[in-house]
Amino acid sequence: MPGIGIPPLEKTIPPIVKRNYGKWIYHEVPRPGVLKHVAESGEECYTVRAGMPANGRVSTALARSICAVADKYAEGHLRITRRQSLELVGVPEAQIDAAIVDLNALGLPVGGVDHTLHNIVACTGWIHCQFAATGAAAISKALSDDLYDIFLKEDLPAKLKVAISGCVNNCGEGITADIGVIGIHRDLPRVDDEKVKKCEMALIISVCPTGAIRPKPPKSVQVDPNRCMHCVACVGQCEGMPIGDPVTDGVAIYVGGKSGNAGSGPNFAKLVIPYLPNTPPRWPETSAAVREIIEAWVAGAHKHERIIDWINRIGWEKFFEKLNIPMTYKQLDGYVLWPMSSRTGVRFHW
Ligand code: SF4
Ligand code: SF4
Incomplete structure (x- = not known):
């Protein structure tokens, strides 16, 4: 119309x-x-x-x-x-x-095309999102400053895309970047009985993917700590279920994502570092981890090899070995339905 x-x-x-x-x-x-x-x-x-x-x-x-x-x-x-x-x-x-x-x-550096670091994407994170486990935009600023020299040149083996999401909802698309920094909660939603009783109970309970939320008579809910995976799904349903703790929240580092069709096609990144603390304003641990991954890739990749193409050639075990990151059960990824899942997303090129 x-x-x-x-x-x-x-x-x-x-x-x-x-x-x-x-x-x-x-x-x-x-x-x-x-x-x-x-x-x-x-x-x-x-x-x-x-x-x-x-x-x-x-x-x-x-x-x-x-x-x-x-x-x-x-x-x-x-x-x-x-x-x-x-x-x-x-x-x-x-x-x-x-x-x-x-x-x-105006303070806007020109660069970020082709075989170099592209502009770092970030969601709003702590700026104004109630789900955020980290300051996504602030991490983006810290990393952009740290990697500024790379952004201005064109001398990487291939494109390098870094993205920051403030939580597992992934609005920043950390899961489809070569290196993704994703905020993670490790606490439980804090149930406020007075506020929860004004919310739609059935909705709060049904939205939990792991069945961690149960009724608590007379009109509230309780969260099973053994089932909650800190996914924030319930948080958006009721203001009486806030999540987030400045001490235990932090970020995880994902590697090997790709959203374009070129080369080996799109790919979901894999979890490489399960937890780094939130250390504003410069996030030195996160910055150092990202730089180490980039340096290992630059040292080992062939021309035109994105990070996932390099890892697929050398193997994930070798990748972990080169980065000196211990492999634990936390890095195991059994999500075999990801291609089907990604095809249903409007942002994924397939
Ligand atoms: S990824 Fe999470 S923190 Fe970032 S905007 Fe989306 S819901 Fe908010
Ligand atoms: S954070 Fe996720 S897993 Fe935990 S109780 Fe809420 S919906 Fe369930």
Whole structure:
């Protein structure tokens, strides 16, 4: 129905993209952070990509400044990618240098294309999500600072995607990144009888995937500590079931995820480090673990091998050995239905 929903695509895409819609034949990366797409007609479209602040979160003032740069160099055409990068689309070749200078002046580094670290994705985490076990955006900032030198160059074996999710709901998509940092709770939902009695009891009980929630007469619930897997499913159903503890919450590190079709196709990451503590503001343990994984991959991978392709070649045992991480039963993964599960997700390319 006209007037309902998002604006029609043809009204929002840049003219050069509209002219060549469906007619692109190849693209290349002439320099770090710059993409050149070539159409059948021979027309070339240059795109300048920059890293955005953590969680793609900007002030109104910065948003206006970004729009001004887009007006100046790309006829107002910008987009935010699914990895929370900023792209100016259709920058004239002669103005690329000036556009980069202006983006850098706003504090936005240009890079993150092809064989390098792509912009680190993060969900909102502690900023304003009641499920969060960690500060996803803050970890993204700490890691981005630590890996800044990699982001600016194009000298990794293949693409490197790092993503941070504040909890196992995985809005940050840590499970489909080469390296995922995922917040985990280790405490139980704290049942507040007064608040729970105002919630829909049947819903709270039925939403628990492990059957850990039982009725507690006269009108409340109790959580079985031996069954609860800290999944936060009940937390969103009733404000009387909050979860989270600053001392016991932390993050797990997942490795080997991939959401694209290229090469060996999409893959869910596997748990590699079950727990690291929350240590804001710089999360040194998490930062060190991520850097060690990257360094081991860079040292051992062939050209064009994403982390999972490298691990598949050398074997997971060797990977754990190289990283000096003890393998325990916690790393065993028996979820054989993941391809079926991932095909049902709208964000997974298959
Ligand atoms: S992954 Fe968890 S913490 Fe992050 S936005 Fe989603 S529900 Fe909230
Ligand atoms: S956190 Fe998950 S497993 Fe634990 S009680 Fe709530 S729904 Fe059940």
